[in-house]
Amino acid sequence: MSLLNNYHVFVHDVSAAFGYDYSDATPDWVHPFIHIILVLTPTLLISVGSYLVLRGLLKLWRRQVPASQPEPIRGLDIGLFSTVLRYSRRQQSQMIMLSLIAMPILYLTLELPKQIVNNALEAARFPIDIFGYEVDQVTFLLLLCGLYLLAILLNGLNKYALNVFKGYVAERFLRRFRLLIYRQWQKGANASDQSEIVPILAQEVEPVGGFAAEVLTLPILQGGTLLTILLFMFIQDPVLGAAALTVLPIQLVLLPKLQRRVNVLSRIRIKEVRHLGRQLSNQLRERQPSPNGLCSASASFRELERVRRRLFRLKFFIKALNNFLTALTPFLFYSLGGYFVIEGRISLGALVAVLAAHKDFSAPLKELFRYYQTLEDTKIRYQEITSFFSKTELLSDPRQHPGPPVKSVQTLAQSSDRNHHSYFAQASTLRGITYEGI
Numbered sequence: 001m002s003l004l005n006n007y008h009v010f011v012h013d014v015s016a017a018f019g020y021d022y023s024d025a026t027p028d029w030v031h032p033f034i035h036i037i038l039v040l041t042p043t044l045l046i047s048v049g050s051y052l053v054l055r056g057l058l059k060l061w062r063r064q065v066p067a068s069q070p071e072p073i074r075g076l077d078i079g080l081f082s083t084v085l086r087y088s089r090r091q092q093s094q095m096i097m098l099s100l101i102a103m104p105i106l107y108l109t110l111e112l113p114k115q116i117v118n119n120a121l122e123a124a125r126f127p128i129d130i131f132g133y134e135v136d137q138v139t140f141l142l143l144l145c146g147l148y149l150l151a152i153l154l155n156g157l158n159k160y161a162l163n164v165f166k167g168y169v170a171e172r173f174l175r176r177f178r179l180l181i182y183r184q185w186q187k188g189a190n191a192s193d194q195s196e197i198v199p200i201l202a203q204e205v206e207p208v209g210g211f212a213a214e215v216l217t218l219p220i221l222q223g224g225t226l227l228t229i230l231l232f233m234f235i236q237d238p239v240l241g242a243a244a245l246t247v248l249p250i251q252l253v254l255l256p257k258l259q260r261r262v263n264v265l266s267r268i269r270i271k272e273v274r275h276l277g278r279q280l281s282n283q284l285r286e287r288q289p290s291p292n293g294l295c296s297a298s299a300s301f302r303e304l305e306r307v308r309r310r311l312f313r314l315k316f317f318i319k320a321l322n323n324f325l326t327a328l329t330p331f332l333f334y335s336l337g338g339y340f341v342i343e344g345r346i347s348l349g350a351l352v353a354v355l356a357a358h359k360d361f362s363a364p365l366k367e368l369f370r371y372y373q374t375l376e377d378t379k380i381r382y383q384e385i386t387s388f389f390s391k392t393e394l395l396s397d398p399r400q401h402p403g404p405p406v407k408s409v410q411t412l413a414q415s416s417d418r419n420h421h422s423y424f425a426q427a428s429t430l431r432g433i434t435y436e437g438i
Helices: 003-017 030-062 080-120 137-187 197-212 217-236 238-243 248-285 291-343 348-396 409-415 420-436
Strands: 128-130 133-135
Touching: 003 030, 030 238, 030 248, 030 291, 080 137, 080 197, 080 217, 080 348, 128 137, 133 137, 137 197, 137 217, 197 248, 197 348, 217 238, 217 348, 238 291, 248 291, 248 348, 291 348
Parallel strands: none
Antiparallel strands: 128 133
């Protein structure tokens, strides 16, 4: 038996395992769908998932921090996750409980419309007996609709309570985070000269505080929503459930690669903002305005605009690509699912329920990709904040430099104007190497 024949036998066996009688009598246009859904997609998912898990474990092993390494800011840990859990462990567990309560309610909102279409609209089976009472068709329809309305109400109340609690946790962590940074800044020997503290306390800490409320809740809530919807699809029809995962391997490969480019631009943008803050602070100390100050500030404005434009183009391209890939899956549902309804494999109510579930399926998937983007951006901001104070400690601690005296922050700020052009030349070279190397 040739390799091609063995492959066809394997596809038939896989199709039979999914409960679909895949034979030569099946229309020709169904064959490539079956091959893509039941063979190619699972193979890619297993390969991509294994690669991502191995790469994540390798990164964790490389990023292990020695236990003796001091805290960059007193009260904050080296890692973002450990810092968030240090100050909001109890609140995180409470939000996780609220997230898990939402899963059975979500399943009811998916199952009840199917029951309404399949059972309440079929007049031949009425009246029916429910808990010893005879119920006619209209009463049964209103009963199911009432249950659906109650499920929607409970789902909305659960989301409202969770979002309010997330806001409380975020603001509480943000207040503590700002206070710790402010105390560390006040301890510095040249605290009055550190103009970078203004954008750090005003802007850079905001995403960190917002992410603190979502660090565990969002992946559990959206991941649980994704698995609940996927379970509902597989119960209706395993082939259609597998079809919902068709474009997922492409998203797992392309979107993280593009996100790494966004991370590079985010780091550059943060450094440009801080450099601009040093320049403006230096000019405010000068009694006489200098023409060079206008030129350097204008160059910083242009550089910052250029970086932000590249960042916006890349972010919107990722969003457009994700929307396009998500919109491809309903094509499989309408074509293959419609064929299954014609064959009598599934009911019309099941197909309608699968289509409605997939509409909700794309939302948690987008939220999980957004979580990945936010996680990378927040980790960059947290690392930049902690590294800023680590450098400040080195500048202010004479024990780190037993030789010649270290320049103060004011001296470094005064020399930033003279090194402006070399700074941008080095930054442009660094951006070119980092961006193209991804």
